[in-house]
Amino acid sequence: MKYLQTEAIMGDNDSAEDAVQSTQRVELHLAELENKLAALDATAPAKEKLQLELDCGYALLELNRFDEAWPLARTLFDRALEIAEWQQAVEACDIMFQSENPESISALAQGIWLGVTFPIDPELTVAMLQHLIDETPDRSDGAAVAAAVANYIVDIRADESSRENLLFFTNQLLGQVARRHSQVEEQEIFDFWVQQLELDSPEKFLPRLATVLDVLVSDQWWYDKDKLREQIPD
Secondary structure, eight states, rough: OOOOOOOOHHHOOOOOOHHHHHHHHHHHHHHHHHHHHOOTTTSHHHHHHHHHHHHHHHHHHHHTTTHHOOOOOOHHHHHHHHHHHHHHHHHHHHHHHHHTTTHHHHHHHHHHHHHHHHHHHHHHHHHHHHHHHSOOTTTOOOHHHHHHHHHHHHHHOOOHHHHHHHHHHHHHHHHHHHHHOOOOSSSSHHHHHHHTTTTOOHHHHHHHHHHHHHHHHHTSSSOOOOHHHHTTOO
């Protein structure tokens, strides 16, 4: 999977030697991306250049060069919004969140709103919601709401090629949250937990997610949500 952090769910691990080799590969990849950017013609599509720069941002994250990743992603976010490239705007928020900046949580919330509102790659939306879950206290209902939204987004958006894997992941994620939240282990208790928290009702959990995001952003949204809603595809 491109965006999801599967280690906590699936138990992936790398050795120290693998980590060193991975760093070397990332450095080479970053150099290749920078060369491609330098070679771009002035008439190249804005989306193409933007994606190469976002790929550079992700590479900087892997190299722990957070001081470079944040300002790059913040600029790319504004450019993505200008050309209505919602997927790329959310990728920029993903990079900003992972850059460990004082505004990282706000960036996460901005990206989640876009990822839930617009029909982008459901895996990226789930990845953003997974970040929120990881940042939320164990017994907070916010994590449960985020997990429910992740499952819902996959259910309504994923295509046949990714649906099975993503649903498995989000179901596992929801089960993990249930254990954190209420020590839920058995299916019957899980079903009751879902009903009690109204996690089976999109008309209930989607507004609750919006409230969580408003709190995280502290009403300092980087865009006009009402204007962006006018651009939602029919």
